[in-house]
Structure formats: C-alpha cells, structure tokens
Amino acid sequence: MYDRYFIIPFVTIPLFILSIESENENKSEHTISRGYSAIFIAFLTITTTALTHDYLEWNREKWNSLNSLLEKKIQPQEINGGFEFSGQYLYTNYTKNNKKGFWVIDDKYKVTTSTKDEATENYTILNKKKINTWLPMSIKYVYTLRRNN
Known part of the structure; x- marks a missing residue:
C-alpha cells in the first residue's frame, strides 16, 4: 500500500494545486481545489505517520526478540534475524547469498513475522x-522460532 517513492508526487502535486491561481479568478473553484488539496495532505500526513509508527513498533519488537535470544547466550551464528541482524553481527567481505540469506x-533460531511458509x-x-x-493491515506479531532437529 505504501511506498517511499510515492512521497514526492503525493506531496508536490497537492502543493502545486494549492499554488495555482485559476485563469478566470473564480474564487469558489479555487477554494474547492484548495479544500481537496488540504484534505489530501491531511490524509497523507495521518497515513504516513501511522505507517511509520507501525514500522518502528515492528522493528522494535524484532530487535527485542533478537536481544532476548542473545541474552540466553545463543550465538549470533545460530540466529537468522534478517539482513540487519546478520550484517551487524556476522558481516564479512565475503557476501555470498546462500538460501538462508546473507x-x-x-x-x-529465526525471528520472523510469519509461520505459514516453507521456510518455517x-x-x-x-x-x-x-x-x-495503528493500522489494521500492518504486521501483528513477531515470532521467535526454533528449528526441530
């Protein structure tokens, strides 16, 4: 639903509409276009704030789960915590991507948002x-998983 590449047109187009003076100086048309633009900017502001909140909450819970594994003395080499975790703890110049990830x-051990795929x-x-x-379509859970031997 949301992509960072839409930010530029979503912000600039309403601002452009707000700045246009109508040819015939019809104030009612100008007021209507300003009203629509203001509503669109307000919607965009609320949506991006909520999406940013949800992303940061997800990221916070993911790192809390990863840190709890580390506190249990589980080595980072045994954890697939995603690109950021593996890059922070296990980075080398050798970056061959295997089927498990970089x-x-x-x-x-895995920290993931889904338990309904082949990888889990x-x-x-x-x-x-x-x-x-805050939004109903956002990710709802972070799972910590352990591989069955």
Missing part, C-alpha cells in the same frame, strides 16, 4: 510478541 551461518515449516514457536499497531 551472512546466515546456521538458522537454528520445520520450526517450533518459542515466543509470539504482539505488535502495537
């Missing part, structure tokens, strides 16, 4: 954290 050595079918849920979201 810098993932062993994926005994041999895993048991260790923890399920609810994410405090």
Whole structure:
C-alpha cells in the first residue's frame, strides 16, 4: 500500500494545486481545489505517520526478540534475524547469498513475522510478541522460532 517513492508526487502535486491561481479568478473553484488539496495532505500526513509508527513498533519488537535470544547466550551464528541482524553481527567481505540469506551461518533460531511458509515449516514457536499497531493491515506479531532437529 505504501511506498517511499510515492512521497514526492503525493506531496508536490497537492502543493502545486494549492499554488495555482485559476485563469478566470473564480474564487469558489479555487477554494474547492484548495479544500481537496488540504484534505489530501491531511490524509497523507495521518497515513504516513501511522505507517511509520507501525514500522518502528515492528522493528522494535524484532530487535527485542533478537536481544532476548542473545541474552540466553545463543550465538549470533545460530540466529537468522534478517539482513540487519546478520550484517551487524556476522558481516564479512565475503557476501555470498546462500538460501538462508546473507551472512546466515546456521538458522537454528529465526525471528520472523510469519509461520505459514516453507521456510518455517520445520520450526517450533518459542515466543509470539504482539505488535502495537495503528493500522489494521500492518504486521501483528513477531515470532521467535526454533528449528526441530
């Protein structure tokens, strides 16, 4: 639904409409176009604020889950916590992407948002954290999984 590449046109087009003076100086048409633009800018502001909130909440819960694994003395080499986690803890100049992901050595543990795909079918849920979201279509849970031996 939301992509960062739409920010420029979504902001500039309404601002452009607001700045246009009508040819015939019909104030009612100008007021209507300004009203629509103001409503659109308000909608865009509310939507982007809510989406940013949900993304930051998801990211916070993901890192809390990863940190709790590290606090249990689980080595970063055993965790597939995504590109950012693996890059932070396991980065090397050798960046061959294997089927597990960049810098993932062993994926005994995973932190993910879904448990209904092929990549997680041999895993048991260790923890399920609810994410405090504002929008109904946002990700609702972060799962910590352990591979079945």
